[in-house]
Amino acid sequence: MEAYIYDHVRTPRGKGRPDGALHEISSVEMATQLLKALQSRNNLDTALLDDVIIGMAQPVGEQGGVLARAAVLQAGYAQTVAGQQIHRFCATGLDAVSLIAAQVHAGMIDAGIGGGVESMSRTVMGYDSGAWTSDPAVAFSNYYAPQGIGADIIATLDGYTREDVDGFAVESQRKAAHAWDQGYFKRSIVPVTDVLGEVILDRDEHMRPGTTVESLAKLKPAFEGYGKAGFEAVGKAKYPELEEINYVHHGGNSSGIVDGSGLVLVGSKAFGEKAGLKPRGRIRSYANIGSEPTIMLTAPTAVSRKALKAGGMTEKDIDLWELNEAFASVVMRFQRDLDIPDDQINVNGGAIAMGHPLGATGAMILGTVLDELERRDAATGLITLCAANGLGTAAIIERV
Secondary structure (H helix, E strand, O other): OOOEEEEEEEOOOEEOOOOOOOOOOOHHHHHHHHHHHHHHHHOOOHHHOOEEEEEOOOOOHHHOOOHHHHHHHHOOOOOOOEEEEEOEOEOHHHHHHHHHHHHHHOOOOOEEEEEEEEEOOOOOOOOOOOHHHHOHHHHHHOOOOOHHHHHHHHHHHHOOOHHHHHHHHHHHHHHHHHHHHOOOOOOOEOOEEOOOOOEEEOOOOOOOOOOOHHHHOOOOOOOHHHHHHHHHHHHHHHOOOOOOOOOOOOOOOEOOOEEEEEEEEEEOHHHHHHHOOOOOEEEEEEEEEEOOOOOOOOHHHHHHHHHHHHOOOOHHHOOEEEEOOOEHHHHHHHHHHOOOOHHHEOEOEOHHHHOOOOOOHHHHHHHHHHHHHHHHOOOEEEEEEEEOOOEEEEEEEEEO
16 A cells, blocks of 8 residues: 655744744644644544654653644544654654554555654753663663764764865755745745744744855864763774874754754545545655664665665665755765765755754655655655664655
């Protein structure tokens, strides 16, 4: 059975700090507003849905308690719609969509909504790190080091200079500003409203379109302190060929800390006929994989090849690629590994410019690719993300 994409929506991304526009909006409220938008814009009989899976990278506090079910009820959906909460670090949002698709493919459900939410201004990153970082025995055996150290190790091993990664960041800012100015995101954005119904954010708030290589050169490396505190020694123990780590990443060429949510409506052909909806795309394949956990950022290459194999495809079959811009060097290595031209990857900018609401990003960028395939009259897109502790996910979508 085919799993079709009928619609997708996302919030704008708000700066993930107390003075950010979305700080006053809880995660459940962000998800609730998107659920309401999916219902109203599709005139959707919600009783036709089986499940809603919403993930986040910090499923604690107000983001815990099976947030998806709370949002389903808050949005006024039929009480028969189930809810589930998942967590695969930064891979979560895309994985939630794939889990809905898998159930449709298996014939176990007719339709559901998958995606993610993250309020990084209200829930501190790292709250749920668990044994991976906090148990010395586990951290030691895994050669644990913070993600930024891994990004700098990639840059060192691959020979990417500070100018290289800053140049990539500037291009992300340029492409994101152009996409917004041209209205490329207009169809998918749901403006976020406050308790009075007033719009408080309708545009990604993190962007800095005036960024230049010269302005970025003034920023100090963000992870050198962690390295000198002991994690450089961990990196060298894992990679003895490293003489010194070249610290090139900072806030301007790494993913931005933001709040946001994204959801995708997926269902069978029969669901679409019952709901009176035409599919916009289909999910052809999806995959997850583990990778080396010290760098922890190298999974996208292998997981993309795994998804391509599952879909009976090769790299040449993909029109658009989208890799979450966790750090500049991550995308640069992926692009090199798969020989992807500049004009086929992250064509509307990425998380360096617009931000990375951890659990939501995967669903957001799947929607970005679908919109862009439609705009270009292209056929296929591959979406992938690296995730903490050496994890990665990918999905391939096709226009119908």
